[in-house]
Amino acid sequence: MTTIKSLDEQKQVELEAAAFRTLVAHLQQRTDVQNIDLMNLAGFCRNCLSKYYVAAAAEQDITLEYEDARERVYGMSYSEWKAQHQTEATVEQAAAFAATHD
Template sequence: MDHLDDATRTELEAAAFRRLLRHLDEHKEVQNIDLMILADFCRNCLSKWLVSAAEERGEALDYEAAREYVYGMPYSEWKTHYQQEATPQQQAAFAARQAQKQEKAR
């Protein structure tokens, strides 16, 4: 992508991000804990990254507004309709992932 000008690259990155959000929206069965176990990020992380990017540019973006953008609805509504209780297996896999990250950090 080095041959692209900054504006075009930014437009492509933004389009890919919007596609990622649509994909996550189309797959609400994928729980945040599953994303955290497999990829070490979730929908909440995307929301935090948006807030951080806004702050870096001197813009104000409320975390709840960012979450509503990422989730496509208020987080409380998404949680009520789509979030499931983490299974013991998911909790164990998440704990193992966290331990693995801590070990790498040493």
């Protein structure tokens, strides 16, 4: 059995990229899960993932537009996703968010 520590850097990057693609595909399929739910439960959301994508590009001297990264993560423009899938946060969701994010 191979261990993560025994992987060469290229193979590790390939596996991490595959995991990212799988996560993005999962989030694109689970449009019922709102960003506020992700923030309340996991401390990150689709927008955060988009920001991580932009930051990773910047580390390699690549300038990506945040909206382009969001389109990659959402599978469509953010405005389109909001119109089709975003619901108003409940009082409980907003309170949970406020309690954990100043």
